[in-house]
Structure formats: C-alpha cells, structure tokens
Amino acid sequence: MIAESQDRFIDLHHEPDDPRGQSDRTLRLRRLGKLEDMGLATEHAPGVWELSERLEPTLREMGERGDIIRTMQKALRADGLERDPMSFQIHDAAPPTPIVGHVIDKHLSDELGENLTLVVDGIDGRTHHVAGIDPTRVEDARIGSIIEIGPPDSAGRPSDRAIVGMADDGIYRPSRHLEQARFDGRVPGGDYEGFVQAHVRRLEALRRAGIAERIDVDQWRIPDDFEARAAAHDAGRGVRANIRVLSTFDLERQIGSEGATWLxxxxxxxxxADLSAAGFGNDVREAMERRRETLIDRGDAIRHEDGGVRYRRNLIATLQEREVAHAGEDLAVKKALPFRAAVDGETISGKFTGTVQLSSGKFAIVEKSQEFTLVPWRPTIDRQLGREVSGIVQGGSVSWQLGRQRGVGL
Structure with a gap:
C-alpha cells in the first residue's frame, strides 16, 4: 500500500470485479482499520485513506521491539525464570538511573564486535535490555554475574580534559603534548607516542561528530565547550555507561562462599529498601536471609533473642583475608611456590603473572623467585602482565607504581 499510494493517499472505494481483487481489497481494508486504531491511517471518505508519514518508522520500531522482547523471553526461559512482559524495559542508551541486577543474556549486537547488548534481571523487579555497551567494560561478567549499569559520567573523559588542558588559544598540538608527556614521565610503560596517539584518535572520532576540527597534522581547533559537547556526544551514543561488576558469582555461589560477597x-x-517484592529483588531478599544463616552457622554473626543480628567486627575484611589465604594455599600447590599474604602498608614487588577471580573480587598474582602473593587487582595493571610491578598495599587496595613512574601512585 505504501508503494502504491500517491502522496500517502490510497483509493479503495472501487470494488474489483474478480474474486482475487475483492479478497485483496478486503484484506487491505481490514489492515487499514487496524492501522487507524494505531493512529497510523485516516479514512477521509469511504474507501479513501491517508497513510501516516510515521507509518514505516513506527512499524519498524515496533517490529524491532517485538524481536527484543522475544530475545528477552528466550533468555529468561533459558535461565528457568518467568517474568511479566509488562516489566520489560528497553534502553537504547545508558539508563538515566543505575540498574542493579544479574546478567541473563550477553551478546554482540553488531558484526564488528564493537557493541554489546546485555539483558539484566534487576532488583527493581524489572527486566532490562541495554544496548550499546563497550565489551571491554564487562569482560569479567558472565551469565549470573551481578552488575550495576549507571548513567554516563557527567565529568567526561580524562582524555578530553587533557586535550583542553594542552590547548593553547583553542589549538591542540600533538607534538607539544608528546613533549609534555615525556617531561612529566607519568605514562604507564613509557609508551609516550601511543599515549598521545590515543588522544588523536579521540579527536578523530569527535571530528566526525562535528565537535573538533583538524587544521593540519599537528593542529586541532578545540571549541570552548569541547568537554561538554564531547560528554553529550558520548551520552547520546550510550557508550559511556558506567558499569561495575559487583560480583562474578551468582546468588547461589555467594550464599555458601567463604569469601566476602556482594550479599x-x-x-x-x-x-x-531498594529490593522489589517481585522478580530478582525477591530472590535477593531470600538469598540475603540464607547468607545470614550461613554466617551465623560459621560463627561470623550472632542472632539475638529479639531477632536482630550482629556481625563479626570487620566482617568484610575478615572474610576476604580468609578466602585469599585459602586461594593462595591452593595456588601454591599448583605453582610449587610458597604463598605469603600481603599486609597493610607493605610495599610489594615482583612480576605480575596473572589474575584469579574470587568471591571477594579479582586479585593480581605477583611473583618473586622465592614466593608469590595475591593483591587486589585494578584495571591500570593489565598492561603490565609479564612485567615487574611495585605497589603499596593500603586499606584493601594497592597504589601501583608502574614503569618509570616509581613513587607515583596510580
């Protein structure tokens, strides 16, 4: 009908003589009646209809939404779950408020592998479909993992702030940035050229969006509102969603874990207070109660006569230390190398040889010739795999001192 319409009008007032034409006209009229109910067609005279200019995009969007809903239902069934489709929430970009829940589906949403789609069963009682996720942000998340997806970082990217800081009278010069980076000596691994080129690649992306202008190979024009426009660009694309993997362990594994869990x-x-009485929110309520009983049985909590529960002092730190110690002992057998637990305030050094995922979090393995230790992992250390590293253990984290920047904590 769209192809045969003239200026979006289609005339069906004449009834064909042949049975096939009559049947086709009847089907079209019935379809037009349905489109009229949807606000996408209007009958101006008997048999004379006007098709809405929104007809194609609206139906295409509805078809895509239907495909998404079927994908969500399939993922729920695979996980043995049932949820009311009325609770489904589809996000085309980063959600305006944080979503916390467990991952029930994770798949690439484009052929280039640059965007990921997540289906998250939330503690708010809704099932969320979030597209446009950077795959590198959720590499550790598996089906069942607990994650938080939040709105974009309004503060913008550090690279954008660096570009503005290096701009002189609105002109950014990569050569000047390279000189400054070498002078400061704070680039991990000493890859100064790669560091500056990363900023240039960012400018290339923003040039295509009309935010920055390339004058020549060593000059870029940076507008006064560069940071704000760059942040708005990221938010519009949905690629700057703040994502945290709260636990790689599902609820069942957390309930019996010896380490410090999200529960x-x-x-x-x-x-x-933030847990829905239905769906995954109710599952978390029940899991919290079962975890509480586990802690009581192990002597890490006490239930009073009035029903209240008092937990061991420094519960999280105690559980983490206990799990790390046991994981270290197990690794020591495989490595044929003694394990030594790091203590707060200690400077640790050695070769970063890998990571281990525990319920307490992700830990880096740092080896010396005679022993190894496990310390909390941070993304900044990933590029140092197989290299010598050094850092200070402080309050359950590590201030890493990498490459040539000895003495400078990251």
Whole structure:
C-alpha cells in the first residue's frame, strides 16, 4: 500500500470485479482499520485513506521491539525464570538511573564486535535490555554475574580534559603534548607516542561528530565547550555507561562462599529498601536471609533473642583475608611456590603473572623467585602482565607504581 499510494493517499472505494481483487481489497481494508486504531491511517471518505508519514518508522520500531522482547523471553526461559512482559524495559542508551541486577543474556549486537547488548534481571523487579555497551567494560561478567549499569559520567573523559588542558588559544598540538608527556614521565610503560596517539584518535572520532576540527597534522581547533559537547556526544551514543561488576558469582555461589560477597556488603550496609517484592529483588531478599544463616552457622554473626543480628567486627575484611589465604594455599600447590599474604602498608614487588577471580573480587598474582602473593587487582595493571610491578598495599587496595613512574601512585 505504501508503494502504491500517491502522496500517502490510497483509493479503495472501487470494488474489483474478480474474486482475487475483492479478497485483496478486503484484506487491505481490514489492515487499514487496524492501522487507524494505531493512529497510523485516516479514512477521509469511504474507501479513501491517508497513510501516516510515521507509518514505516513506527512499524519498524515496533517490529524491532517485538524481536527484543522475544530475545528477552528466550533468555529468561533459558535461565528457568518467568517474568511479566509488562516489566520489560528497553534502553537504547545508558539508563538515566543505575540498574542493579544479574546478567541473563550477553551478546554482540553488531558484526564488528564493537557493541554489546546485555539483558539484566534487576532488583527493581524489572527486566532490562541495554544496548550499546563497550565489551571491554564487562569482560569479567558472565551469565549470573551481578552488575550495576549507571548513567554516563557527567565529568567526561580524562582524555578530553587533557586535550583542553594542552590547548593553547583553542589549538591542540600533538607534538607539544608528546613533549609534555615525556617531561612529566607519568605514562604507564613509557609508551609516550601511543599515549598521545590515543588522544588523536579521540579527536578523530569527535571530528566526525562535528565537535573538533583538524587544521593540519599537528593542529586541532578545540571549541570552548569541547568537554561538554564531547560528554553529550558520548551520552547520546550510550557508550559511556558506567558499569561495575559487583560480583562474578551468582546468588547461589555467594550464599555458601567463604569469601566476602556482594550479599555480605548488602547485609552490613545497604539493607533491603531498594529490593522489589517481585522478580530478582525477591530472590535477593531470600538469598540475603540464607547468607545470614550461613554466617551465623560459621560463627561470623550472632542472632539475638529479639531477632536482630550482629556481625563479626570487620566482617568484610575478615572474610576476604580468609578466602585469599585459602586461594593462595591452593595456588601454591599448583605453582610449587610458597604463598605469603600481603599486609597493610607493605610495599610489594615482583612480576605480575596473572589474575584469579574470587568471591571477594579479582586479585593480581605477583611473583618473586622465592614466593608469590595475591593483591587486589585494578584495571591500570593489565598492561603490565609479564612485567615487574611495585605497589603499596593500603586499606584493601594497592597504589601501583608502574614503569618509570616509581613513587607515583596510580
């Protein structure tokens, strides 16, 4: 009908003589009636209809939404779950408010592998479909992992702030940035050229968006509102969603874990006010109660006569130390190398040889010739795999001192 319409009008007032034409006209009229109910067609005279200019995009969007809903239902069934489709929420970009829940589906949404789609069963009682996720942000997340997806970082990217800081009278020069980077000596691994080229690649992307202008190979024009426009560009594309993997372990594994879990952190601080009485929110309520009983049975918590529960002092740190010690002992057998636990305030050094994922979090393996230790992992150390590293253990984290920047914590 769209192809045969003239200026979006189609005339069906004449009834064909042949049975096939009559049948086709009847089907079209019935379809037009349905489109009229949807606000996408209008009958101006008997048999004379006007098709809405929104007809094609609206139906295409509805078809895509239908495909998404079927994908979400399939993922739920694969996980043995049932959710009301009315609770489905489809996000084309980063959600305006944080979503917390467990991953029930994770798949690439384009052929280039640059964008990921997640289906998250939320503690708010809704099932969320979030597209446009950077795959590198959720490499550790598996089906069942607990994650948080939040709105874009309004502060913008550090690279954008660096570009503005290096711009002189609105002109950014990569050569000047390279000189400054070498003078400061704070680039991980000493790859100064690669560091500056990363900023140039960012400018190339923003040039295509009309935000920056390339004058020549060593000059870029940076507008006064560069940071704000760059942040708005990222937010519009949905690629700057803030994502945290809260636990790679599903609820069942957390309940019996010997380490510090996401459930433990909720038990000692967050409570249940944000948990829906339905769906995954209710699952978390039940899991928290089972985890509480596990802690009581192990002597890490005490239930009072009034029903209240008091947890061991420094519960999270105690559980983490216990799990790390056991994981270290197991690794020591495989490595044929003694394990030594790091203590707060200690400077640790050695070769970064890999990572281990525990319920307490992700830990880096740092080896010396005679022993190895496990310390909390941070993304900044990934590029140092197989290299010598050094850092200070402080309050359950590590201030890493990498490459030529000895003495400068990252």
């Amino acid at each position: 433990d952190r909720r038990l000692v601080s967050a409570g249940t």
